Amino acid sequence: MSKKSPPMSPQQIKTVARMFKVLGDPTRLAILKMLFDQPLTVTEMVDALEAKQANISKHLGMLHDAGLVSRERNGNQVTYAICEPMVFDLCQLVCCKLQKDAVQQAKDMGIKASALR
Amino acid sequence: MSKKSPPMSPQQIKTVARMFKVLGDPTRLAILKMLFDQPLTVTEMVDALEAKQANISKHLGMLHDAGLVSRERNGNQVTYAICEPMVFDLCQLVCCKLQKDAVQQAKDMGIKASALR
DNA sequence: TCATTAAATTGCCACATAGCAATATGGAAA
DNA sequence: TTTCCATATTGCTATGTGGCAATTTAATGA
Structure with missing residues (x-):
């Protein structure tokens, strides 16, 4: 189904x-x-x-x-x-996604965690 | 604070x-x-x-x-x-809000529940 | 190769809107 | 009232983009 x-x-x-x-x-x-x-x-x-x-x-x-x-x-x-209040949640969702994307991209480029400190 | x-x-x-x-x-x-x-x-x-x-x-x-x-x-x-998947959540949030608005507006106008059946 | 189908791209037009400058409105104080 | 300050509105220009028509690109099959 x-x-x-x-x-x-x-x-x-x-x-x-x-x-x-x-x-x-x-x-x-x-x-x-x-x-x-x-x-x-x-x-x-x-x-x-x-x-x-x-x-x-x-x-x-x-x-x-x-x-x-x-x-x-x-x-x-x-x-x-x-x-x-919904507006807050909406922005939160998008911001989280973008942040995850950025982290993923950093990983893909082989950036070490130490470089982000 | x-x-x-x-x-x-x-x-x-x-x-x-x-x-x-x-x-x-x-x-x-x-x-x-x-x-x-x-x-x-x-x-x-x-x-x-x-x-x-x-x-x-x-x-x-x-x-x-x-x-x-x-x-x-x-x-x-x-x-x-x-x-x-975030897209789904985003649309869900907005749709829920609009639905709540519609319900509220119906109430404000004194529309009876029976009229919505 | 050529023809056919699916999808993407391009050029065009019409319309919406973001920013700016100037003006109008509305309230508070002199 | 008159003046001043805060906000809203209006007229303008430049830019972005949605839809349409036409063309191009890509993959398949004859």
């Missing part, structure tokens, strides 16, 4: 693709990575990433639209926070 | 983003979904997805470059297969 994956409509697949696409940008990942540690205001992120405020704001908008971060206004400024 | 996420170089972040970007296309996800069940030839996928051979071939090339699928030539045809 062959195990079948659950049926998915084209619309569902599109939705999943949209989620991955939002995660598929370095700046947005950098934003999420900072937010893993703590909620931050836009200015704090702009400063940390040395990026233009307009771009950070746009990326934050996309992350918010995708339901990955929450937005809270505090007087003059807006604080963002991760509101979807 | 605040838990810090592990340090990551811009280069590493780019690599992760690249991985998500590859997953961020509906056609590629549809291909992966079919390959979850079993290895397939290009023609089989073209037929199943009712897509152009050139496009499927291009998408398969990207999936292969990303190290997600393996490629094996058998005489005249080429068979592809998932070679990175």
